[in-house]
Amino acid sequence: MSTEEAEQMRIGIWEHNPNGDRYERVDGEWPNWSDSAGFTRVPDRRRVLLLGESVARGLLYEPLVTPALMIEQALDATAPGRAEVVDLARSGARFQDLLDIAESARDLAPDAVVVFAGNNWKYELTEWASKSRQADEARALERGGVAELLRERESRLANAVTDFVNGICDLFASQAPVLFVLPESNLLDWHTVPLAPVLGNGKDSEWHRVMRRTRQQMRDGDEAAVLAGCEQLHRLDGGVSEEPYRYRARIHLDRGETDEALANYRHARDVRLWCDGIDPSWLPSIGVNAARTAAVSRGGAVVDLTATLPAQCASGIPDRTVFADFCHLNGQGLVFAATEIACALGPVLGLKVTPELCARTLRGPAPEVEAGAAFSAAFVNADFAQSSEVISFYARLAARAAPQIVGAMEAYCAAPAAATPWWMRTIDIPKFANAERCLRGIGRVGRYLYDDTLVRSFTAEINAARGRPDDDPPVRSHAALVPGTRTNLLDPTLAPAWRPLDWEGLLDTLPGRPTGYRHYFRAHTEESRFLFIAAGPAVVHVEITMRLGTSGEGTTQVLINEHEVGSFELGDRWHLCRFSVPAEQVETGRNELVIRWQRSLIETTPLPILARRIEQGLGQELSIVFGEVHSVHATAAA
Structure with a gap:
């Protein structure tokens, strides 16, 4: 059998075995797929195919609890033995992955197909972008700045989603109805690092001044001033900064205006589409709307979690009531989603599935499963x-x-x-x-x-x-400063997270990544934090090589454990700053070094130059960089 013939006889990690006419599991991308050992090619009962990404896999809960198992459990409670759900969801799946799986899965003679996906679709716009796409984005940036780039990406995403929905519907047009499940994300509890978009034309310093004033007014509780400040910020940036939307959302939520709060939280998430490589998986509203419209126009059914999940949350905003992280559902969220899907499948399969029946049947994960999921969520x-x-x-x-x-x-x-x-x-x-x-x-x-x-x-x-x-x-001796030995606090093992915003190049230092990439720190926010461990109180000598991130003027204030230890004038050239921290300000165990970047004038790179970088496939530089750090060395006195 040729390689091509073998691939035609596979569905994901399951290969067709003529003996018994079954698809059986072979070596593959475990653990991205179901643990199912296999399934018959020709069903002996009503069959549902589940296609999707990590949310459809039940990440954090699988393999013990999955949406497929829950949906089948609900269907089985209505008519025992009448229906089965074949779990073909794959963590990390993209458009083409899902289409490939769908095409091969037609051999399984489904009675219904469920597509629970969307959170990975925004990556289609940024990873492995073609030269023509890079050129289109470069021209958009030149025409209208970051706001125009955002509109370009929204348009492209809507078109790509429409094509995907049509592709799935075409594959099963003469075989089975398709149910599209539109995902929601954690809007209230998941916080991204706020970014200041590059505006150019002398607007950046003004935007920064208004933003600082609005933040202070928010701390002071002056709602009217905050709302006015948010309007001014969005007039300056074209509505592409998420922080003003979040301020509006919090004010509306405090007033009990849930619908307005929800709309602003969604705007805050959606505008992040202009920025590459920072935020985790989620589906912008433009993608949800495109999928809904395309599915309805093709006669497909829709389970719209963006319309139904908010009511399940204590705040009225999607939060940790139903989510474990940015987009993956917790136990309660999985029960709700499985109920919605099973009820929508009922009429298609000739079964009477009700929310009441699902409530009696789907009890939620066992305590040990919830513990494992919460541990992983941490x-x-x-x-x-x-x-x-x-x-x-x-x-x-x-x-x-x-x-x-x-x-x-x-x-x-x-x-x-x-x-x-x-x-x-x-x-x-x-x-x-x-x-x-x-x-x-x-x-x-x-x-x-x-x-x-x-x-x-x-x-x-x-x-x-x-x-x-x-x-x-307890103090970790292997991580504590060694007296008389310089320790670089930019060592990746001291990074505050696996994928922090400012520690650019961190992932390239991990095993299996290309070598020769030097890690460095670029401050996209006005405060930068570094950690060091001390075995006990001792004088600590610190050397920081830093500069402003862009042309302009500014100073830095350096603090250790909230005590100011120095202030330095900086420009666009590297500057070595030395100071010593008195022993009485050094704590046994964890110590925090904070750099506050205080910019009085910000001069950003002209948009045509940034557009050239995009066109050449170089890293995106569309948010203000307040400062750069080449190294931070700390030495405990011997």
């Missing part, structure tokens, strides 16, 4: 630099659901920094199958990064479980 939230409150919430949730998960927390906190993942160097991890699947397959598979916020959250739960005082984590 990692994911830490990896993307979410707040300590959010990370602690999931650590606490895990420990309360199944106290034995504390053993895994202890293993993580005890593991030293090394290139080998921590779970490969310890045998003290309880066997939570879903947590192992997530962390081995999707999560901590590269260099071990010791996340301080995650360690502190885990330590609090460890102390509570062991009946110890709620003290800080």
Whole structure:
């Protein structure tokens, strides 16, 4: 059999076996697929195919709990043995992946097809973009700045989504109806680092002044002034900065104006489409609308979670009530989504599925599964630099659901920094199958990064479980400053998250990445934070080589543990700044060094030059860089 013939006889990681006329599992991209050993080619009951991405896989909960299993459970409660759900979802799937799976899956003679996808679609615009696309974006940037670039991407996304929906409908046009499930994302609890878009034409300094004033007014609770400031900011930037939308949303939510708050939270998420490579998976509203319109025009059915999920949340805004991270559903969210899908499939399959029946049937994940999912969610939230409150919430949730998960927390906190993942160097991890699947397959598979916020959250739960005082984590001798030895605080093992915004090039330092890439720090926000560990109070000598990120004028204020230790005038040339921190200001254990970039004048790179970078396929530079750091060396006195 030729390679081409063999590929035609495969569906994902399942290969056709003529003996028994079955598709059976072979080696593949585990754990991105279902654990199913296989399925018959010709069904002996009503068959539903589930296609999708990691949300459809039930990431954090699978393989123990998945949407496919829940949907089948609901259908089976209505008519035992009448229907099956074949789980063909694949984590990380893109447009073409889903189309390829769909085409090969036609051989399975489905009675209905469910497509639960969309969160990865925005990446189609930025990764491996063609030369023509780069040229189109460059021209858009030159014509109308970042706002025009955003409109260009929105238009392209809408067209791509429409083509995808039509492609799926074409494949199953004479075979089975298609149900499209439109995903929602965590709008309230997931926080991205706010970016200041490059505006040019002398607007950047003015925008920055208004933004600083509006932030202070927000802290002061002056709602009228904040709303006026947000209007001024969006007149300057064309509505492409998310922070003003978030301020509006918070004000509307505090007033009880939920619909207005929801609209502004969605705007805050959607405008991030102009920026490359920072935010995790989510589907902008333009993509949701395009999928809905295309599906309805082709006679397909739609389960629109953007319309139904908000009502399931305590705040009325999609939040941790139904989400575990940025887009992956928690146990309650999975039950709700499976209920919506099963009820929509009922008429297609000739079954009477009701929300009441699903409520009696779908009880939600067991405590051990919830513990494993919450434990993994703490990692994911830490990896993307979410707040300590959010990370602690999931650590606490895990420990309360199944106290034995504390053993895994202890293993993580005890593991030293090394290139080998921590779970490969310890045998003290309880066997939570879903947590192992997530962390081995999707999560901590590269260099071990010791996340301080995650360690502190885990330590609090460890102390509570062991009946110890709620003290800080013990000092890690392998990470503490060695007296008389310089330590570069830009070492990737000291990064505050797996994918922090400012530590550019960090992923290129991980095993398996191209060598020769020097890691560096570019401050996209007005405060930059670095961490060092001290074995005890001692004088610490610090050397920082830094400069302003763009032309202009400014100073930096440097603080150690909230104590100011120096202020430096900077320009666009590298400047070596030296100072010493008195022993009484150095704490045993964790110490935080903060650089506050104070720009009085910002001169950004002209848009035509930035457009040339895009056209040449170089890194996008469309947000203001407040400062750059070449190195931060700390030395404890001997």
